[in-house]
Amino acid sequence: MASFEGRESDASDWELSKENVQPLRQGRNVQQLLLSQSEDETAKRQIKEQQHEFEAKLRIYSGDDPLDTWDRYIKWTEQNFPKGGQENSIAKILERCALQFKDTERYANDPRYLSVWLRFIRFCPNGFEIFNFLFSNGIGVELAAFYEAWAALFESIGNTKKADFIFNQGIQKGAHPVSSLQTKHREFQARTARASVSAEKEQVSGGFIPDSREEQRTTLGDLRGVGKRQQAPHLRWTKAKLKVRKHAPHLAMSEVSKMTTPSFQVYEDEEEPKISATPRKLTAVDSVLSARKADKPSDLFLSIQSSQQKPAASSRAPPPVQREVPMYCKYKIDSGAEEFSFEEIRAERYNERKRKQAEEGL
Amino acid sequence: MSLFGGASTNFGSTGVFGNTPATVTANVNPMKDIEVASPPDDSVSSMAFSPGVCPSTFLVAGSWDNNVRCWEVQQSGQTIPKAQQTHTGPVLDVAWSDDGTKVFTASCDKTAKVWDLNSNQAMQVAQHDAPIKTVHWVKAPNYSCVMTSSWDKTLKFWDTRTPNPMMTIQLPERAYCADVHYPMAVVGTAGRGVIIYQLENQPQEFRKMESPLKYQHRCISIFVDKKNSTPTGFALGSIEGRVAIHYVNTPNPKDNFTFKCHRSNGSSGNVQDIYAVNGIAFHPVHGTLATVGSDGRFSFWDKDARTKLKTSEQLDQPISSCAFNAQGNIFAYSSSYDWSKGHEAYDASKMKPHILLRSCFDELKPSQKKS
Numbered sequence: 001m002a003s004f005e006g007r008e009s010d011a012s013d014w015e016l017s018k019e020n021v022q023p024l025r026q027g028r029n030v031q032q033l034l035l036s037q038s039e040d041e042t043a044k045r046q047i048k049e050q051q052h053e054f055e056a057k058l059r060i061y062s063g064d065d066p067l068d069t070w071d072r073y074i075k076w077t078e079q080n081f082p083k084g085g086q087e088n089s090i091a092k093i094l095e096r097c098a099l100q101f102k103d104t105e106r107y108a109n110d111p112r113y114l115s116v117w118l119r120f121i122r123f124c125p126n127g128f129e130i131f132n133f134l135f136s137n138g139i140g141v142e143l144a145a146f147y148e149a150w151a152a153l154f155e156s157i158g159n160t161k162k163a164d165f166i167f168n169q170g171i172q173k174g175a176h177p178v179s180s181l182q183t184k185h186r187e188f189q190a191r192t193a194r195a196s197v198s199a200e201k202e203q204v205s206g207g208f209i210p211d212s213r214e215e216q217r218t219t220l221g222d223l224r225g226v227g228k229r230q231q232a233p234h235l236r237w238t239k240a241k242l243k244v245r246k247h248a249p250h251l252a253m254s255e256v257s258k259m260t261t262p263s264f265q266v267y268e269d270e271e272e273p274k275i276s277a278t279p280r281k282l283t284a285v286d287s288v289l290s291a292r293k294a295d296k297p298s299d300l301f302l303s304i305q306s307s308q309q310k311p312a313a314s315s316r317a318p319p320p321v322q323r324e325v326p327m328y329c330k331y332k333i334d335s336g337a338e339e340f341s342f343e344e345i346r347a348e349r350y351n352e353r354k355r356k357q358a359e360e361g362l
Numbered sequence: 363m364s365l366f367g368g369a370s371t372n373f374g375s376t377g378v379f380g381n382t383p384a385t386v387t388a389n390v391n392p393m394k395d396i397e398v399a400s401p402p403d404d405s406v407s408s409m410a411f412s413p414g415v416c417p418s419t420f421l422v423a424g425s426w427d428n429n430v431r432c433w434e435v436q437q438s439g440q441t442i443p444k445a446q447q448t449h450t451g452p453v454l455d456v457a458w459s460d461d462g463t464k465v466f467t468a469s470c471d472k473t474a475k476v477w478d479l480n481s482n483q484a485m486q487v488a489q490h491d492a493p494i495k496t497v498h499w500v501k502a503p504n505y506s507c508v509m510t511s512s513w514d515k516t517l518k519f520w521d522t523r524t525p526n527p528m529m530t531i532q533l534p535e536r537a538y539c540a541d542v543h544y545p546m547a548v549v550g551t552a553g554r555g556v557i558i559y560q561l562e563n564q565p566q567e568f569r570k571m572e573s574p575l576k577y578q579h580r581c582i583s584i585f586v587d588k589k590n591s592t593p594t595g596f597a598l599g600s601i602e603g604r605v606a607i608h609y610v611n612t613p614n615p616k617d618n619f620t621f622k623c624h625r626s627n628g629s630s631g632n633v634q635d636i637y638a639v640n641g642i643a644f645h646p647v648h649g650t651l652a653t654v655g656s657d658g659r660f661s662f663w664d665k666d667a668r669t670k671l672k673t674s675e676q677l678d679q680p681i682s683s684c685a686f687n688a689q690g691n692i693f694a695y696s697s698s699y700d701w702s703k704g705h706e707a708y709d710a711s712k713m714k715p716h717i718l719l720r721s722c723f724d725e726l727k728p729s730q731k732k733s
Binding site: 062323324325326327328329332333338339340341342343344345346347349350351 | 407426451452454470493495513536538552553578580601602625628632633634635636637638656657700701702703704705706
């Protein structure tokens, strides 16, 4: 009877908070979900303690598979911080993990490592940039999941041509397991075929209207990269731009941007916005805002950017600013979602050794 | 003739250790200072000199070898090991009582102890749920107690006679560094937190403030007003070669500033290597300060003139801690591994800790240049 009551109160807790829980592809452990939703202080502390334990393990691991600890920590975090957002630092943990092993060759085509990247990409606005980075660095290029995710991203923005290309590339490379990739490819082909047939049908029945729908979607859609380097397109709603559109009313934005050599003169604003003219007062406000945003251009993005800029760097003059290199084990200090001090890491190691000695003594 | 003695003593020309520099290699002791006899077997975490009320000078040092050692430092420069006490875990901090009869020690074994030097007895005075990072003695007119801060995210105050704390204050994060100078206490935490406490009548939070630094807090030291000797601010050192000078109540925000330290130009041009600041100590007479870093150097600074007074040659190991004696004529610094490059860089056979004593009174005189 008592146990039933307990379950009932758990269930009501769940009813109160379920809309906050983000779905997970692999599902959730009910026990842990209830624990994580609970307002109970001891439960909260328990979670905090477990997290701290994981954080410590990340830093003192000395075996030959450090990714294993990360993998377990990430899975644990997904289960225990189901709400997403600030309190969970899953994006940060994924990023740190991705960054830490990006040069570790034997993890390059480890499905666990790739899944870290693929999960991280969901938090990123510039997924294409990251896929390009992974591809050029050979991370995940032997795995079918890599091409599936990449193609899906292209498909999601309606670039079926590119998605098809990615599928073919993966199959050509024999990405493992090819059978899965081929199945996904066939499904994709069926989808696009169906979509194009239905679009044709609509065009026949709807006359000249469907084109406007296409345009609207583009206007409100995501900013998408243009050309090989995935640069941002110039979307300016000036009069000049509108005039161009009048001349070519049937071209959707996506098609215009795909053209490599435009047949018309691209209008460019003559007046550069003068930043120096910004009144001083604003800069004070700015610093407050920028302090909060400081997290955004993370180490990972910087490293991605720098790796992409490498070929161009030789032609440019070296930057005049002195580069600062921390001479301590920064990757250990900032490993997971928390920071550790040298002494904490040393103490964890000390305790670990003592524990082992005690075990051996028994 | 005393080696540390007066300000005008000609250092090194006399004294029993006049010949020692010839026997040690330059990297271990490039500044040719006096080595303390029988140093700890493992890294030195913290050091403290006895207060001025003691008739002679004593130095205590806590170590990762779980021991706390005490030496008598004679005016000749000779050091005599006096006694030692043991914890069941590495010792992270040491502090003296105001009367110089007791030493307090904080350890990774989650306890703090009081060590009565007269009887050479040690007794537990504090207990936390995690290693205790700092310990300080608080002497107020109406009470006295031991203050401990820990990685269990609490700050506790202990009457040395009862097993329960007089007061427990929750910290936002794990404590990384702290300092006490009655009536002020300050704690630096993980997550770049700084909390100032006022100790009058009873300890209470005075202000939580935003960190003036961008990176992890590592060491903190309170400084006093030159005229009336009351605490007015603190110096906070970070893991990335920078120290912030911060006044607690200043009408002019320009009084607060940060400065770079413990950096060196890397092997290739345009690169600057940055090291952690491991310790900050203020000179008891001049009000100038010393910093020590992972780069194996110590530097002396004049915060009022905003100038550097001196930087040492580079030692072969990081400098993990430092302290001035009460008269301000001895600067002690410990060369030992600070774990700044993790366990991978640790080689116990090559990294023998040393504690060095420097005659420093003149070198820390404020800058004569106009600020």
